[in-house]
Amino acid sequence: MGSFLTVCIHRIPQGKSVVVPRSKCPSCGVQIVWYDNIPVWSFLWLRGQCRMCQQSIPFRYPLIEIVNGLGYLLVVWRFGLAWSTVIYAGLFSVFLVVTWIDWDHQIIPDLITLPGIVVGVLCAGFWLPTGWGNSLMGLLVGGGVLLILAWASPFLFGKEGMGGGDIKFLAMVGAFLGWKAALLALMIASVVGACCGVALLLARVMERGQYIPFGPYLALGSLTAMLWGNEIWTWYFNGLI
Ligand SMILES: [Zn+2]
Numbered sequence: 001m002g003s004f005l006t007v008c009i010h011r012i013p014q015g016k017s018v019v020v021p022r023s024k025c026p027s028c029g030v031q032i033v034w035y036d037n038i039p040v041w042s043f044l045w046l047r048g049q050c051r052m053c054q055q056s057i058p059f060r061y062p063l064i065e066i067v068n069g070l071g072y073l074l075v076v077w078r079f080g081l082a083w084s085t086v087i088y089a090g091l092f093s094v095f096l097v098v099t100w101i102d103w104d105h106q107i108i109p110d111l112i113t114l115p116g117i118v119v120g121v122l123c124a125g126f127w128l129p130t131g132w133g134n135s136l137m138g139l140l141v142g143g144g145v146l147l148i149l150a151w152a153s154p155f156l157f158g159k160e161g162m163g164g165g166d167i168k169f170l171a172m173v174g175a176f177l178g179w180k181a182a183l184l185a186l187m188i189a190s191v192v193g194a195c196c197g198v199a200l201l202l203a204r205v206m207e208r209g210q211y212i213p214f215g216p217y218l219a220l221g222s223l224t225a226m227l228w229g230n231e232i233w234t235w236y237f238n239g240l241i
Contacts, residue, residue, distance in 0.1 A: 001068055001072075002065030002068030002093075003039040003061075005068055006060070009100045013101055013105045025053060025055065030053070043061060043062040064100065068092070068096055071092040071093070074227070091222075095219040096219075098216075098218075098219050099219045099220075108163070113168035113169050113171070120172050124178070128177075130176065135176070137178065138179040138180075140171075141179040142170035142173055142175070142185075142186075150163075150164075166218060169215065169218055173218075173222045173225070177222070180233050181229045182225075184229055185222040186218070187221070189218045189221035192220060193214060193217040
């Protein structure tokens with residue numbers, strides 16, 4: 001799966017199929033044989049180089065595979081072995097792909113989020129504890145809050161805030177996990193994003209007004225909401241009331 005994700009991350013932003021053709025070395029164009037295409041292992045075996053042209057293979061490939069594997073372990077550890085765990089694992093992969101694509105290209109592709117919304121409602125209704133009603137509420141709240149923010153931010157901050165991709169992404173998260181999770185994801189994303197932004201400004205890595213992709217933060221917030229949403233929600237709002 002992790003290996004497939006690296007293909008998705010590479011090809012989806014270019015509008016290419018993720019199924020065909022088989023993987024080639026982007027440097028010399030030679031098709032990669034199956035025994036050189038074994039996740040993580042082949043990278044180590046080939047010492048991070050193409051067998052044909054010795055061009056180095058970016059470290060991100062084994063990294064994505066390892067992170068995805070660790071993510072699945074985390075999901076199984078949290079939810080046990082059940083059908084819903086398969087869906088949560090799939091969501092983890094979606095979060096990983098969105099993080100990477102948004103980081104690279106500053107977009108969250110509709111090709112992921114729009115089918116994701118439909119699949120999310122179906123999964124929530126049939127297999128997840130979310131349920132139909134909560135899923136539709138999540139879709140509306142997740143999409144709606146960001147839509148209002150996007151509409152209002154030129155007035156409030158004098159510049160464009162959210163991208164359309166962020167809006168559809170949070171709508172998808174709401175469809176899978178419900179409205180509380182969508183709100184929680186946004187809160188976590190905003191807090192972590194603001195802290196990182198300030199830290200980057202202070203460290204002078206970044207300049208004021210420079211664009212930071214919000215997708216990685218939304219994905220991190222969504223992951224946290226997926227894993228511990230109920231606990232955080234209860235803890236936070238019981239403390240308030
Ligand atoms: Zn090559």
